[in-house]
Amino acid sequence: MKSCRTIYRSMRDALKSVVRNFSLSLASITCITITLVIIAAALLIADNVKNFTDEIEKDVTIVAFLDSDVDDQTKEDFETSIKKNTNIETFDYKSKEDVKEDMIKENETFSKVISGWDKDSNPLMDTYTIKVHDVSKIKSTAKEIESTKGVNSVQYGEGLVEKLVGVFNAIEKITFIAAGALIIVTIFLIINTIKLTIFSRKREIGIMRLVGASNLRIKLPFVIEGIILGIIGSIIPILVVVFGYSTMYDYFNGVLFSPVIKLVKPMPFVMNTSIIVLIIGMIVGMIGSARAVRRYVKV
Amino acid sequence: MKNVYKTYPNGVGAVFNLNLSVEKGDFVFIIGGSGSGKSTLIKMLYREEKPSRGEIILGGVNVGRLRNSKVYKLRRLIGVVFQDYKLLPKLTVYENVAFALEVTGVDSKQIRKRVIDVLDKVGLKHKAKEYPDKLSGGEQQRVAIARAVVNLPKILICDEPTGNLDPKISMEIMEILEKINKEYDTTILMVTHDLDIVKRMKKRVIALKEGRVVKDYKAGEFVSEKL
Numbered sequence: 001m002k003s004c005r006t007i008y009r010s011m012r013d014a015l016k017s018v019v020r021n022f023s024l025s026l027a028s029i030t031c032i033t034i035t036l037v038i039i040a041a042a043l044l045i046a047d048n049v050k051n052f053t054d055e056i057e058k059d060v061t062i063v064a065f066l067d068s069d070v071d072d073q074t075k076e077d078f079e080t081s082i083k084k085n086t087n088i089e090t091f092d093y094k095s096k097e098d099v100k101e102d103m104i105k106e107n108e109t110f111s112k113v114i115s116g117w118d119k120d121s122n123p124l125m126d127t128y129t130i131k132v133h134d135v136s137k138i139k140s141t142a143k144e145i146e147s148t149k150g151v152n153s154v155q156y157g158e159g160l161v162e163k164l165v166g167v168f169n170a171i172e173k174i175t176f177i178a179a180g181a182l183i184i185v186t187i188f189l190i191i192n193t194i195k196l197t198i199f200s201r202k203r204e205i206g207i208m209r210l211v212g213a214s215n216l217r218i219k220l221p222f223v224i225e226g227i228i229l230g231i232i233g234s235i236i237p238i239l240v241v242v243f244g245y246s247t248m249y250d251y252f253n254g255v256l257f258s259p260v261i262k263l264v265k266p267m268p269f270v271m272n273t274s275i276i277v278l279i280i281g282m283i284v285g286m287i288g289s290a291r292a293v294r295r296y297v298k299v
Numbered sequence: 300m301k302n303v304y305k306t307y308p309n310g311v312g313a314v315f316n317l318n319l320s321v322e323k324g325d326f327v328f329i330i331g332g333s334g335s336g337k338s339t340l341i342k343m344l345y346r347e348e349k350p351s352r353g354e355i356i357l358g359g360v361n362v363g364r365l366r367n368s369k370v371y372k373l374r375r376l377i378g379v380v381f382q383d384y385k386l387l388p389k390l391t392v393y394e395n396v397a398f399a400l401e402v403t404g405v406d407s408k409q410i411r412k413r414v415i416d417v418l419d420k421v422g423l424k425h426k427a428k429e430y431p432d433k434l435s436g437g438e439q440q441r442v443a444i445a446r447a448v449v450n451l452p453k454i455l456i457c458d459e460p461t462g463n464l465d466p467k468i469s470m471e472i473m474e475i476l477e478k479i480n481k482e483y484d485t486t487i488l489m490v491t492h493d494l495d496i497v498k499r500m501k502k503r504v505i506a507l508k509e510g511r512v513v514k515d516y517k518a519g520e521f522v523s524e525k526l
Contacts, residue, residue, distance in 0.1 A: 002404040009401055020389050207385050210345075211446060212374035213402035215367075297367075 010220035017221065018228055024197040025229060028288075031193040032233025032281055035186035040237045040277050042182050044245060046175035047273070051264045053168035057135040060165075062142050062156040064128040068096075074150035075126070081148050082130065087141045089131040096124040125152060135165050187284050194226060194288035198296070205296045215297045222289040230285025231278065238274040245270050313339040315510045317353070323453070326480045326487045328497050328521075331507035337490045340507070341458050344488070345379050346370050358453045375403055377454045378447025378485075382462035384439045386431040386446075392418070393427040396446045403450060417445045420482075421475055437468035441475060448479055455479065457489040461496060469496060497521060 018025050066075070075093075082091050094102075100122060104111040117123070132141055138156055146154045198205075208218050246266040254263050314336040321327050331337045342348040343355055346362050355362040358376045365373055386395050393414060400410045418424045421441040431439055440460055447455055457476065461469035473496055480487050491497060497504055504516040 005404055005406065204387060207387055208398075208402070209371065210374060210379055210385065211399040211402060212371050212450070213398075214371040217371075217402050 006217060006220065010217070011224055013221035014224035014228060017225055021197070021201075024200065025225075028190070028193050028197055028229045028285075029233045032190055032230060032285065033236045035182075035189055036234050036237035036277055036281055037240055039179065039182050039186060039280060040241045040273060042175070042179040043273050043276060044241065046172075046179045047269070048264055049175050050172050052261055053172055055262055056168065057165065058131070060132070060135050060138065060156070060161050062130040062132065062138065062145060062154055064130060064145050064154045065125040065152045066127070066150050067152045068123075068125055070126065070150045078128070078148055078150050082128070082145070085141065085144065087132050087134055087137050089133050091131070092129040094127050094129065096122050096126050099124045099127060135161065136169070138162075138165075183280060186280075187287065190284045191288040191291055194229070194285070195292040195295075198222065198289065198292040202296050205293065209297065218297055219290060219293050222293045223286055226285035226287075226289030227282050228285075229289075230281035230283070233285070234278045234281035237277050237281075241273050241277060242270045245273075313510055314343075314350075317510075317512060319505065319512065321486060321488065323486055324480070324484045326477070326500070326502045327489070328500070328502055328504045329488060329490045329507060330492060330494065330497060330504060332492065334509070335507040336510035337507050338458070339510075341456055341488070341490050344454075344456055345377055346373055371402075375450060376452055377456055378444075378450075378452040380440070380443050380447050380455065380457040380460045382459040384431070384436075384443045386439060386442055388431055391428050391430055392423060392434070392442050395431065395442060396449050399446050399449050413449055414445075417449045420478070421445045435468075436463050437471060440464065440472055444472070444475055444479070448483065448485065451483060452485060454486045454488065457487065457491075459491055459493075460489065461491065461493055466495065469493065470499075473500060494523065498523075 066078070079091070079093075082088055100114055100117065103124075104114050130145065132138055138161060142154045142156050145151060205218055249263055249266050252263065254265070255261055256263060317336075317340065329337050329340065339348060343350050343362065344357060346365055350363045353363070357373065360373050360376065362373060387398065390398065396414045396418060397410050400413060405413075415424060415427070418427055421444055423438060423441055423445065426434065426438065431442065434442065440463075444460070455476070460476075461472055464472065476487055476489070477500070479485050498521065501519045501521075503518050504514075504521040505512060506514040506516075
């Protein structure tokens with residue numbers, strides 16, 4: 001009952017103080033808004049880069065060519081050994097006849113030559129197209145497959161894939177580190193702004209202490225005020241995320257520069273990002289106020 | 300108060316070997332010139348400063364041992380009135396007085412009753428909805444007194460409450476303090492250098508000089524003291 005009253009009174013005081021100190025509140029809100037817009041942009045970019053690299057990695061496959069005289073038993077053994085391998089996601093079998101059909105469709109000039117091949121004269125091999133979970137381990141997985149009985153050779157774009165994966169991982173890490181650094185800088189910026197606004201109320205805090213307000217009773221309204229400022233400050237960034245990103249997505253038709261680079265679909269992506277932005281705003285506002293008041297509640 | 304010493308971090312000693320005891324319900328004046336240590340003494344009582352040595356016990360609380368986070372408990376046992384009133388400018392008279400009760404978690408009905416009661420006692424019931432800066436100095440000081448006594452403290456500490464007021468208004472304030480002392484049985488410690496008031500009130504008087512007690516007059520004994 002007593003603590004309910006304290007919380008109720010703290011919320012009432014917080015609202016009062018946001019309104020009665022409106023110019024100071026506006027300073028904090030503006031600061032939060034600007035930095036959150038930047039953070040939101042960083043988050044959108046980072047997630048898109050991650051999505052893009054993931055997409056590319058998904059397309060990376062290992063193709064295993066089987067010996068031309070392989071029998072069904074060996075094929076079955078091969079399939080069970082693939083199923084045991086933890087890094088292999090899916091595999092897809094194509095007999096040399098299927099490969100032939102594919103090639104006929106692909107190339108008109110050769111189609112006549114190729115269609116002349118019958119079952120015995122077909123120089124192609126049975127193949128398995130294999131997708132892996134972790135592209136960075138593709139080299140060892142490919143080696144394992146190659147050493148399996150009945151496998152003639154494997155292909156996975158050696159060298160190129162590894163380089164590509166390395167570059168993507170680096171880009172992904174850099175964007176996330178940049179976003180993280182931005183968040184930290186923002187926190188300090190906002191904390192300082194709130195500190196300045198609270199400094200002007202140092203006397204008020206002193207009087208509250210004097211009449212016997214506990215530290216919690218002094219802090220709570222300020223902390224709630226910080227959360228309110230954070231929420232108000234994240235309104236514009238959230239609008240920017242929701243409408244800005246959707247508009248941009250439509251404008252570019254969901255791809256950037258070339259169809260290879262696909263953008264993340266706006267729904268539910270913008271909602272998730274908005275929630276993250278809101279939470280960052282609230283937490284930063286809260287921490288900012290809590291830290292700022294802490295200095296003044298000490299004797 | 301036993302063997303209390305206070306030395307500030309910059310090495311200046313303010314209070315030396317102070318021994319004092321004040322009974323419940325007393326009304327005591329503390330007088331002294333600038334630098335006599337009276338401000339330091341008062342600050343130690345409401346735990347704005349900690350004594351460097353010795354012990355201060357106020358209404359059963361060992362003030363020197365009190366942790367920062369528990370200071371508010373002491374402040375609920377005492378009321379403090381200052382020369383510059385220290386009212387919250389953005390709250391009305393009523394809200395200012397009510398704030399002292401709100402922070403203790405009393406329910407709103409009781410707050411209303413007590414605040415109106417105490418405002419009536421200091422004669423400001425009709426100004427409850429005004430903001431402090433609309434009031435005269437004497438009225439503001441009465442609001443401050445109302446706030447200090449609204450939670451019925453055992454001890455009321457007054458730091459030159461009449462310092463900014465003319466003699467006539469000062470006497471009005473003193474009458475209110477006397478009334479509180481009698482009706483609520485509140486112990487009052489009042490720091491002042493207004494010797495006219497001290498002479499008129501005929502109470503116990505403690506004179507400080509350079510951080511030491513130089514004289515302790517019983518009620519009515521005080522005639523004059525060179526500060």
